[in-house]
Structure formats: C-alpha cells, structure tokens
Amino acid sequence: MNRYQDSKQSHSQCVVCGDAKQNPLSLQCKFFADGDNQVVGYHKVSPQLQGYNSFLHGGVASALVDAAMTHCLLMQGIKALTAEMTIRFVAPIKVGDAIKIVGRLVIQRLGMYQLEAALYVDNKAFVTASAKFIQPKSGVIG
Numbered sequence: 217m218n219r220y221q222d223s224k225q226s227h228s229q230c231v232v233c234g235d236a237k238q239n240p241l242s243l244q245c246k247f248f249a250d251g252d253n254q255v256v257g258y259h260k261v262s263p264q265l266q267g268y269n270s271f272l273h274g275g276v277a278s279a280l281v282d283a284a285m286t287h288c289l290l291m292q293g294i295k296a297l298t299a300e301m302t303i304r305f306v307a308p309i310k311v312g313d314a315i316k317i318v319g320r321l322v323i324q325r326l327g328m329y330q331l332e333a334a335l336y337v338d339n340k341a342f343v344t345a346s347a348k349f350i351q352p353k354s355g356v357i358g
C-alpha cells in the first residue's frame with residue numbers, strides 16, 4: 217500500500233471523495249496524480265448540487281477545489297488542514313456540466329503549503345482558487 221492509499225482511512229467518510237457505502241451523500245469524486253505536484257478529478261454536476269436554479273452551488277464548487285488541493289498533498293503523504301482559501305467564481309457552472317478539477321502544489325515551507333486549484337468546463341476555468349494549508353502541530357487528523 218502506498219502513502220496515498222494509506223491516507224484514505226483519514227477521510228473515508230468524506231462528503232466529496234468518500235465511498236458511497238461509508239457516506240451515501242458523498243459526491244464520490246476520484247482524484248489521480250498528474251505529474252509530481254498536480255492532481256486531476258472529474259465530476260458531472262447533478263441537480264442535487266444546485267444553488268440558484270440550474271447553477272452549481274458556490275459552496276459545493278469551493279468544496280471541490282478544496283478537496284483537489286487536499287488530495288494533492290495526500291499524494292505526497294502530507295495531511296494538512298485548509299487554513300485560508302481565496303476563490304474566484306469566474307462564470308456559472310450549470311447542472312449537467314462535466315467538470316475537470318485540477319489541484320496543484322505551488323510552494324511548501326516548514327509545514328505550510330500554498331496550493332492552487334481550478335474547475336474547468338470545456339477547457340475554460342470557471343472557478344479558480346488559491347489556498348494555504350497548515351500541518352497541525354498535534355496529530356488531529358486521523
């Protein structure tokens with residue numbers, strides 16, 4: 217078992233990427249390594265994820281980019297918490313859109329990590345985000 221698979225226990229009931237058996241409400245997103253410092257995932261927007269009629273809820277979009285950045289760290293064996301996130305909603309994502317989710321590690325220094333992520337529809341960035349992750353001092357993450 218590699219360190220990424222090993223980390224799965226820490227978020228087995230995750231609302232974004234958890235197993236359906238462990239969390240029936242999970243979006244069941246899967247993320248894959250794309251080079252050393254990047255992950256990609258895919259998700260088709262279902263009507264259950266609406267905010268305004270026919271648009272993806274911004275909070276769900278935020279959860280998707282947050283999860284991509286978290287997986288980017290988990291792939292490197294790093295368990296850290298989102299400390300700060302800035303998000304830009306460039307254009308509305310619609311129900312039925314197929315989203316490509318990309319997360320990328322930009323800088324790491326002394327237990328602090330700067331990451332970026334984006335949601336793409338038809339190769340255009342509809343949501344972009346940057347975030348700071350921090351490894352907690354104590355082992356709060358299971």
Ligand SMILES: CCCCCCCC(=O)SCCNC(=O)CCNC(=O)[C@H](O)C(C)(C)COP(=O)(O)OP(=O)(O)OC[C@H]1O[C@@H](n2cnc3c(N)ncnc32)[C@H](O)[C@@H]1OP(=O)(O)O
Pocket residue numbers: 227230233282283286287296297298299300348350351352353
């Ligand atoms: C994929 C499956 C899982 C998906 C999960 C997705 C990720 C998540 O949702 S995580 C959940 C949401 N995030 C949280 O709950 C985090 C809550 N916050 C915390 O636990 C803490 O504030 C934590 C761990 C971020 C920092 O606490 P702690 O380690 O005690 O750090 P602290 O001593 O306060 O500060 C350390 C340094 O970080 C800096 N720092 C602390 N918080 C922040 C912040 N929010 N922004 C910027 N810098 C910060 C401090 O200024 C300090 O810097 P310096 O060393 O230069 O003085």
